[in-house]
Amino acid sequence: MQLAIHxxxxxxxxxxxxxxxxLRQRILSGQLLPGQRLPSTRILAELLAISRxxxxxxxxxxxxxxxxxxxxxxxxxxxxxxxxxxxxxxSPIVSVPSIGGxxxxxxxxxxxxxxxxxxxxxxxxxxxxxxYGPPAFDALPLQQWRRLLTRHCRCSPGVLDYATDPLGxxxxxxSIARYLTRSRAVRCTADQMLIVSGSQQALDLTTRLLxxxxxxxxxxxxxxxxxxxxxxxxxxxxxxxxxxSEGMVMEQxxxxxxxxxxxxxxxxxxxxxxxxxLSLPRRLELLAWxxxxxxxVVEDDYDSEYRYGGRPIPxxxxxxxxxxxxxxxxxxxxxxPSLRLGYLVVPLELMPVFARARWLTDRHSPLLEQYVLRDFxxxxxLERHIRRMRRLxxxxxxxxxxxxxxxxxxxxxxxxxxxxxxxxxxxxxHLSDEAxxxxxxxxxxxxxxxxxxxxxxxxxxxxxxxxADLTPERLVEGVxxxxxxxxxxx
Amino acid sequence: MQLAIHxxxxxxxxxxxxxxxxLRQRILSGQLLPGQRLPSTRILAELLAISRxxxxxxxxxxxxxxxxxxxxxxxxxxxxxxxxxxxxxxSPIVSVPSIGGxxxxxxxxxxxxxxxxxxxxxxxxxxxxxxYGPPAFDALPLQQWRRLLTRHCRCSPGVLDYATDPLGxxxxxxSIARYLTRSRAVRCTADQMLIVSGSQQALDLTTRLLxxxxxxxxxxxxxxxxxxxxxxxxxxxxxxxxxxSEGMVMEQxxxxxxxxxxxxxxxxxxxxxxxxxLSLPRRLELLAWxxxxxxxVVEDDYDSEYRYGGRPIPxxxxxxxxxxxxxxxxxxxxxxPSLRLGYLVVPLELMPVFARARWLTDRHSPLLEQYVLRDFxxxxxLERHIRRMRRLxxxxxxxxxxxxxxxxxxxxxxxxxxxxxxxxxxxxxHLSDEAxxxxxxxxxxxxxxxxxxxxxxxxxxxxxxxxADLTPERLVEGVxxxxxxxxxxx
Numbered sequence: 019m020q021l022a023i024h025x026x027x028x029x030x031x032x033x034x035x036x037x038x039x040x041l042r043q044r045i046l047s048g049q050l051l052p053g054q055r056l057p058s059t060r061i062l063a064e065l066l067a068i069s070r071x072x073x074x075x076x077x078x079x080x081x082x083x084x085x086x087x088x089x090x091x092x093x094x095x096x097x098x099x100x101x102x103x104x105x106x107x108x109s110p111i112v113s114v115p116s117i118g119g120x121x122x123x124x125x126x127x128x129x130x131x132x133x134x135x136x137x138x139x140x141x142x143x144x145x146x147x148x149x150y151g152p153p154a155f156d157a158l159p160l161q162q163w164r165r166l167l168t169r170h171c172r173c174s175p176g177v178l179d180y181a182t183d184p185l186g187x188x189x190x191x192x193s194i195a196r197y198l199t200r201s202r203a204v205r206c207t208a209d210q211m212l213i214v215s216g217s218q219q220a221l222d223l224t225t226r227l228l229x230x231x232x233x234x235x236x237x238x239x240x241x242x243x244x245x246x247x248x249x250x251x252x253x254x255x256x257x258x259x260x261x262x263s264e265g266m267v268m269e270q271x272x273x274x275x276x277x278x279x280x281x282x283x284x285x286x287x288x289x290x291x292x293x294x295x296l297s298l299p300r301r302l303e304l305l306a307w308x309x310x311x312x313x314x315v316v317e318d319d320y321d322s323e324y325r326y327g328g329r330p331i332p333x334x335x336x337x338x339x340x341x342x343x344x345x346x347x348x349x350x351x352x353x354x355p356s357l358r359l360g361y362l363v364v365p366l367e368l369m370p371v372f373a374r375a376r377w378l379t380d381r382h383s384p385l386l387e388q389y390v391l392r393d394f395x396x397x398x399x400l401e402r403h404i405r406r407m408r409r410l411x412x413x414x415x416x417x418x419x420x421x422x423x424x425x426x427x428x429x430x431x432x433x434x435x436x437x438x439x440x441x442x443x444x445x446x447x448h449l450s451d452e453a454x455x456x457x458x459x460x461x462x463x464x465x466x467x468x469x470x471x472x473x474x475x476x477x478x479x480x481x482x483x484x485x486a487d488l489t490p491e492r493l494v495e496g497v498x499x500x501x502x503x504x505x506x507x508x
Numbered sequence: 509m510q511l512a513i514h515x516x517x518x519x520x521x522x523x524x525x526x527x528x529x530x531l532r533q534r535i536l537s538g539q540l541l542p543g544q545r546l547p548s549t550r551i552l553a554e555l556l557a558i559s560r561x562x563x564x565x566x567x568x569x570x571x572x573x574x575x576x577x578x579x580x581x582x583x584x585x586x587x588x589x590x591x592x593x594x595x596x597x598x599s600p601i602v603s604v605p606s607i608g609g610x611x612x613x614x615x616x617x618x619x620x621x622x623x624x625x626x627x628x629x630x631x632x633x634x635x636x637x638x639x640y641g642p643p644a645f646d647a648l649p650l651q652q653w654r655r656l657l658t659r660h661c662r663c664s665p666g667v668l669d670y671a672t673d674p675l676g677x678x679x680x681x682x683s684i685a686r687y688l689t690r691s692r693a694v695r696c697t698a699d700q701m702l703i704v705s706g707s708q709q710a711l712d713l714t715t716r717l718l719x720x721x722x723x724x725x726x727x728x729x730x731x732x733x734x735x736x737x738x739x740x741x742x743x744x745x746x747x748x749x750x751x752x753s754e755g756m757v758m759e760q761x762x763x764x765x766x767x768x769x770x771x772x773x774x775x776x777x778x779x780x781x782x783x784x785x786l787s788l789p790r791r792l793e794l795l796a797w798x799x800x801x802x803x804x805v806v807e808d809d810y811d812s813e814y815r816y817g818g819r820p821i822p823x824x825x826x827x828x829x830x831x832x833x834x835x836x837x838x839x840x841x842x843x844x845p846s847l848r849l850g851y852l853v854v855p856l857e858l859m860p861v862f863a864r865a866r867w868l869t870d871r872h873s874p875l876l877e878q879y880v881l882r883d884f885x886x887x888x889x890l891e892r893h894i895r896r897m898r899r900l901x902x903x904x905x906x907x908x909x910x911x912x913x914x915x916x917x918x919x920x921x922x923x924x925x926x927x928x929x930x931x932x933x934x935x936x937x938h939l940s941d942e943a944x945x946x947x948x949x950x951x952x953x954x955x956x957x958x959x960x961x962x963x964x965x966x967x968x969x970x971x972x973x974x975x976a977d978l979t980p981e982r983l984v985e986g987v988x989x990x991x992x993x994x995x996x997x998x
Contacts, residue, residue, distance in 0.1 A: 030521075031520075122718070122770070122802070123718060123861060124716065124718055124719055124720045124742075125720055126716055126717065127716070127717035127718060130717070130861050130864045130865055130868070131860065131861045151670070152665070152669055152670075155663055155664070155665045155668050155669070158663060158668065160661055160662065160663055163661060164657075164658055164661045167654075167657050167658070167661060168654055168657070168658065171650055171653060171654045171657060172650065173645055173646050173648060173650055174645070175642070175645045175977075177846060178645050178648065178845070178846050178847075179642055179645070179845055180641070180642075180840075180845040180846065181846065214870075215705075215870040215874075216870065216871060218867075218868070218869070218870055218871050219869065219870035219871075222868060222869045222870065226614065226616050226617070227613055227614055227616065227617035228612070228613060229614055230614045230615055233614075247868055251868050252614075280612070312612070350670075354668040354669070355668070355669055355670040355871075356667060356668050356669060356671065356874055356875035356876065357876075358871065358872070358873065358874040371617050371620050371621045374621070375617070375620055378708070378737055378738055379708070379709065379712050380704075380705040380706065380708055380709035380712065380848070380870070381705070381706060381708050381709075381845075381848065382848070383848065384705075384846055384847060384848045384874060384877065385846035386846065387874065487665075
């Protein structure tokens, strides 16, 4: 196979990036056709006289952006389902007209306009929605919240003016630092704490400040889409690390030449979406690797408040002795998503640049909610609420798991029982994920396939079932309806 | 003078960028010394066999980042006050160690860590602070606001869950679109309207989506620092356009080769900080230029609600027939800054990519405040409040201007009387701006020099005096104290 790829080793553009660009252009121009098989990385490396790592990185990038697909045993080929909008949106990038036509997007903007990304949620929502994310809305202590809102909504420049510090309201940062120290064994003071609008802003700021286009970011596969999209938008090359019952598997990371991987994104408390907990030996291995490689680890502790069995494993951040961990948390799950408050714990030396970035990006988070949240924590409402929700969600989880066993038997295996607000379920069915989601929607049930969470394998039959905002009655009814669909097939 | 600069015309890096990088490295390494004079752009162009535009762009970039300074009549030299921290922060960029040492920042992060940028406000604040920005905090209709907060803070997923649309709460977007149509002659529907966390996020998103490093952005000189910093952080090259009594002067913009300037930032209603209004002929010229050049104009209408003389000139956006204008507004000034709500009106074709960027950046703005603001507008509170504040600020402005005349006579000329919440004042004094600011601070008076608002001339003696949050008594007392300082000198 003649690929006609010419790499320039004297260029400042890394070889894997050149490889990526040239293959991408050949796909977009139709020189490489959908379904066409590409040489293995070993053969490609020989053909082009490059290292196998370079070849793999070029492929990884194309795989993670959906230009290529990999099938176990049958190698790598051009994606058969190159979406129409991808090809259309891509043309202005391949040949940008400098004058005339529509506004020219930046590289970042052009990347976004190509990305396949789900925005917000679908409407109208199904009557029983197993979607992941929302807390039990009807159990929120909003009476206290409202009372605190009224308390702080006063004609005082302190709460109405620009914040004196883009990092956030200092008493709130102190409250959260104390809370994390006692509940998560995070080692931090308010001086390392940055209030953000949620974990997405935490990931966006971190990526923007630390990742350049073509930098390599490692992350769990399957993993969290919000993180993957943030890295891809910045032009990062993704290195997917497999996951087993002890969490992220480290070999492919530690086997990379030193300096290759810049950042690792990990969900150690409850791996998303499998729910497995990163074991202590792997935690120590990850930290040792990060220190030796001068890399940073982003620890997303998105739902660690909710655990039901086993001892809590302290946060990775608290084990770290090398200033290698950026710790991310959010109030979207323990309170409510539209609040838009979360936090970042960052090595001290990085705080000034995070402060500058936040000030330039959007100044700071709204202050009234920060005052309210501070009192909400200090007056004990937050931890009381979390304790109540832990009981409520444990009960709902049990109902869901038992009902799945009762109605589906061995046609449903629960994989991610450890996670705090969802389970990962594998259904035995001949239906494709797409077909099952469609039939469930017809029956008023919202299902989310985990296929998109895999970087580039075509796993089918796995579903992320959120249960936090569903009463036991609705959980049972939802499972009954799913069972009916799976029965009808057979 | 031997500069030993070698430009590679076969490189993909633009020549002006190569010129910038090489001069910058020579300054940082000490090969070019502080105060050392550089050749004129004409001579440099001849020396290097490049166009004069290329030479100018390279210089502009270095001037706007503070590496060079220009003096009328004496040419361009290396800045004499290269701050220590600049030199220190820059060293890891000149030679980045790939392993070991502190975390490696991205290009964006490294740029920020070098930037000279004021964060938040100084503390403790002076007792009489003429700072620009804050509204009259004690005149805010917070009773209505609080009532609406209580109304909407309910256990309803609608207000507590993730927004269904990252662009913002649709009824609020409709309310703002109607408000802008009737009060500002903006031509838009809710479908072109994006709720953001204020004008800074509007500028950041716009820059990120439309500007690549080394793109040329034109802006008023003097101008608004928040915009300049956002463009610089993205690596843009700034082209400063002078300002006169009819607003931004167009020659340097229209004289550029087509396609050179990608984006123009302008404050047409009240040029910041001079207060002059962009005349209709210039508006039409700007729009015609933008259409012909396929460039975008960012119209920052930050305080147009407050005007006291003359007929209102409709927004530039409403005059545009070519989809060339992005319109930016904020509630930080008509309501309060810590609210963090503003809006963008964007050409329809750009909406999908703005939605994606917002979702990836920080999802969306908090919902509760969006519900409250919508009712606040629909129930007529916003426009009633604006009418009240227009009277209040007109009175305060008059007190300030009259007191300046009475106490300082011709030692103070008011330059920016048209602006809504500040005046630009030129003091006749032998004190440097720095010295006057320091003496005022000792007297409990906060003064802001306009020197930083100039891109690269060393204008002294101009000050931005905000008056919106100062009662007549405090305005008079403040002026009396300034007069005392100016008297003491003579």
